[in-house]
Amino acid sequence: MTDQSEHTFDGAVAIVTGGGGGIGGALAERLSDAGARVVVCDLDADSSRAVAEGITERGGHAVSFAGDASDEDTIAASIELAERTFGPVDYYFANAGVAAGDGIEPSDDVWSLALDVNVRAHVRAARLLLPGWLERGRGYFVSTASAAGLLTQIGSAPYSVTKHAAVGFAEWLSVTYGDRGIGVSCVCPMGVDTKLLHDDAALSPLAARAVTTAGTVLSPRDVADCVLAGVVTGTFLILPHPDVLDMYRNKGSDYDRWIRGMRRYQNALAAADAQTHT
């Protein structure tokens, strides 16, 4: 069930965090293809600049902004840049994310990083944007969470916990402000072919294999197309991998059975790993 309204991108102003590559880079490019003017934000100044320049070279409108998407002053500065350059922000894509550590072992600093980037960044951005959106009677918040936020992330407690929190926050925003013109979508992909999935420093090998074995690994561009199609129709839960809906239903219909199944899956992955190392 969607909110029935059609949302358009032509002439709209969008901010994309984590826009320097991966899903965020593809979102920025597809938004521009659809006529939006885009502020491409990333911690990595070179990558956000490259994405923004690529867009402008193809005739689109984009500026880059380097900074931490979880820092309140930085978020405020990116909103100010968008307003000054293009006009009021219509869409905020809270997409930057980190895959923080293995098991429950990560230090409190790593947990804090995951909580900051994967959750508090969303809360802080929404807090800054909502007053203007409510005054205008419109605005749209898109959260890139993960299938790990509906199911779990084998191998990483911080990622599982923070992505569940991101889903919870997006739900709350939609329930609380959906009748006042604020759109919210929550994107929950499984595997996507990006640095986050393949960089050993991000997800542990077990966690990455749990994702790649569970289903198709999509391209960032396919995910971006799916996200924009979902936003146009005001769909809350955007599932680039449709199978996730069945998995989520199975979890809801019999939680204990689902947990037993996940344990079996984890054991099978560990056994396969042990075999390749003997």
Ligand SMILES: NC(=O)c1ccc[n+]([C@@H]2O[C@H](COP(=O)([O-])OP(=O)(O)OC[C@H]3O[C@@H](n4cnc5c(N)ncnc54)[C@H](O)[C@@H]3O)[C@@H](O)[C@H]2O)c1
């Ligand atoms: N790749 C997958 O399989 C997958 C699956 C489900 C969800 N996701 C989510 O998709 C989102 C995008 O990840 P991706 O797969 O494109 O990975 P990616 O590593 O290619 O992109 C993430 C981008 O975020 C930037 N970033 C990290 N911390 C930041 C911060 N504090 N402020 C600003 N920018 C920051 C990085 O520099 C990078 O450019 C993340 O939220 C991730 O959790 C990814």
